[in-house]
Amino acid sequence: xxxxxxxxxxxxxxxxxxxxxxxxxxxxxxxxxxxxxxxxxxxxxxxxxxxxxxxxxxxxxxxxxxxxxxxxxxxxxxxxxxxxxxxxxxxxxxxxxxxxxxxxxxxxxxxxxxxxxxxxxxxxxxxxxxxxxxxxxxxxxxxxxxxxxxxxxxxxxxxxxxxxxxxxxxxxxxxxxxxxxxxxxxxxxxxxxxxxxxxxxxxxxxxxxxxxxxxxxxxxxxxxxxxxxxxxxxxxxxxxxxxxxxxxxxxxx
Amino acid sequence: xxxxxxxxxxxxxxxxxxxxxxxxxxxxxxxxxxxxxxxxxxxxxxxxxxxxxxxxxxxxxxxxxxxxxxxxxxxxxxxxxxxxxxxxxxxxxxxxxxxxxxxxxxxxxxxxxxxxxxxxxxxxxxxxxxxxxxxxxxxxxxxxxxxxxxxxxxxxxxxxxxxxxxxxxxxxxxxxxxxxxxxxxxxxxxxxxxxxxxxxxxxxxxxxxxxxxxxxxxxxxxxx
Numbered sequence: 443x444x445x446x447x448x449x450x451x452x453x454x455x456x457x458x459x460x461x462x463x464x465x466x467x468x469x470x471x472x473x474x475x476x477x478x479x480x481x482x483x484x485x486x487x488x489x490x491x492x493x494x495x496x497x498x499x500x501x502x503x504x505x506x507x508x509x510x511x512x513x514x515x516x517x518x519x520x521x522x523x524x525x526x527x528x529x530x531x532x533x534x535x536x537x538x539x540x541x542x543x544x545x546x547x548x549x550x551x552x553x554x555x556x557x558x559x560x561x562x563x564x565x566x567x568x569x570x571x572x573x574x575x576x577x578x579x580x581x582x583x584x585x586x587x588x589x590x591x592x593x594x595x596x597x598x599x600x601x602x603x604x605x606x607x608x609x610x611x612x613x614x615x616x617x618x619x620x621x622x623x624x625x626x627x628x629x630x631x632x633x634x635x636x637x638x639x640x641x642x643x644x645x646x647x648x649x650x651x652x653x654x655x656x657x658x659x660x661x662x663x664x665x666x667x668x669x670x671x672x673x674x675x676x677x678x679x680x681x682x683x684x685x686x687x688x689x690x691x692x693x694x695x
Numbered sequence: 696x697x698x699x700x701x702x703x704x705x706x707x708x709x710x711x712x713x714x715x716x717x718x719x720x721x722x723x724x725x726x727x728x729x730x731x732x733x734x735x736x737x738x739x740x741x742x743x744x745x746x747x748x749x750x751x752x753x754x755x756x757x758x759x760x761x762x763x764x765x766x767x768x769x770x771x772x773x774x775x776x777x778x779x780x781x782x783x784x785x786x787x788x789x790x791x792x793x794x795x796x797x798x799x800x801x802x803x804x805x806x807x808x809x810x811x812x813x814x815x816x817x818x819x820x821x822x823x824x825x826x827x828x829x830x831x832x833x834x835x836x837x838x839x840x841x842x843x844x845x846x847x848x849x850x851x852x853x854x855x856x857x858x859x860x861x862x863x864x865x866x867x868x869x870x871x872x873x874x875x876x877x878x879x880x881x882x883x884x885x886x887x888x889x890x891x892x893x894x895x896x897x898x899x900x901x902x903x904x905x906x907x908x909x910x911x912x913x914x915x916x917x918x919x
Contacts, residue, residue, distance in 0.1 A: 531912070583866045583869055586862070586865070586866040587866050589862065590859075590862045590863045590866065593859055593862055594849060594850070594859055594863060597850070597853050597855075597856070597859050598852070598853065603852075603916055603917075603919070606912075606916040607849050607913065607916055607917075610845075610849065610909050610912050610913050610916070611849060611863065613909065614845055614867070614909050615867075617905070618866075618867050618870075621870050621898070622866070622867075622869050622870055625869065625870035625873045625874065625894075626869065626873065628873070629873040629877060
């Protein structure tokens with residue numbers, strides 16, 4: 443605790459205690475939901491109504507308002523999971539383990555959404571559901587990494603051991619992601635002929651960009667809500683024998 | 696006992712154990728040959744098709760053979776308790792683990808070099824690519840053992856870890872597969888392959904340094 447002032451350390455230790463965190467999450471979730479709904483409505487209105495159609499792609503480009511934020515989230519959540527894995531391994535903070543586990547299915551979900559929306563957009567634009575493009579392939583491998591984490595966690599019965607295993611795997615994965623990404627990109631440039639359309643990036647107009655950024659922030663809030671909800675559930679499962687869960691359930695009953 | 700002698704004692708012990716069960720040593724080789732044999736049966740025997748597919752086929756088969764042999768890396772030591780003794784020894788577990796990985800590679804990875812030229816001939820790979828094929832095998836099969844060791848260490852405590860092991864390890868094998876097969880592919884068409892070989896060498900050294908750390912952490916997790 444020498445690096446941080448005592449007050450900061452105290453705050454983190456208190457927030458990391460399960461009952462305190464549970465109450466905190468309960469208090470935050472309604473506010474986060476309000477912000478999320480406002481942002482998503484603003485983003486969808488801006489993206490689907492205000493933004494002009496693209497001169498080449500017409501209206502089908504509008505899928506980026508789901509696709510791009512989901513793809514960003516898929517990477518963001520993985521990095522976040524690796525950070526929480528590091529915290530869980532070094533400081534053995536139970537809450538970091540819980541957040542790591544709860545994040546994995548959400549991240550996998552965003553990765554899946556990014557792949558599906560990309561494929562839906564690819565059909566009219568590229569004329570095919572799937573191309574072995576570098577980005578698509580590395581996103582697919584990212585999905586496999588998520589699934590590996592989820593299934594490893596499911597396979598180990600002891601909760602603490604499972605969390606440690608998953609933390610190690612998340613850290614190994616995050617070291618590998620750049621290597622995989624660049625090797626796939628390189629593989630693609632070596633093998634790909636001129637048959638596959640590589641969309642050159644037009645600089646995006648401001649009326650299209652603003653809704654995109656709003657959607658990206660809205661997705662972040664959605665992740666926060668989802669991860670807090672499932673972390674609450676995970677905490678109840680893990681601490682089901684402890685006193686605070688008993689009093690909580692008695693108060694609600 | 697110094698660290699150095701402990702390191703070599705581990706390698707010697709694992710090699711000795713492997714040589715006492717010679718029949719098992721041959722299994723990855725048979726598997727490698729069998730998988731390669733399946734491809735012409737499945738896609739047809741057109742020479743030009745097989746020739747263009749040869750680098751990929753050989754490398755995917757080598758990867759599967761390595762994956763299959765991984766389970767034996769820590770299994771018997773985990774079951775008879777020697778792994779706990781290694782953990783209790785005064786030497787750093789990460790170096791002892793590295794010794795085990797090296798021994799595993801000598802037993803399962805290196806023999807692939809013996810049959811690879813035969814398979815390359817089966818598939819009609821041009822002779823000029825033979826040297827590169829052997830070179831990529833030398834550089835990349837230790838990588839397969841190293842990366843796989845992390846997955847094995849994570850799953851060794853599980854009763855049915857085999858399926859999960861492949862799910863964990865195969866995505867991490869992607870860069871190795873890409874660089875190795877593209878090197879062989881380019882060599883077959885007479886192009887320079889320095890970049891691919893350099894990348895494989897870099898990955899090998901990176902893995903040699905980094906892999907023992909998570910492997911040790913995972914083994915400690917599996918044991919308790």
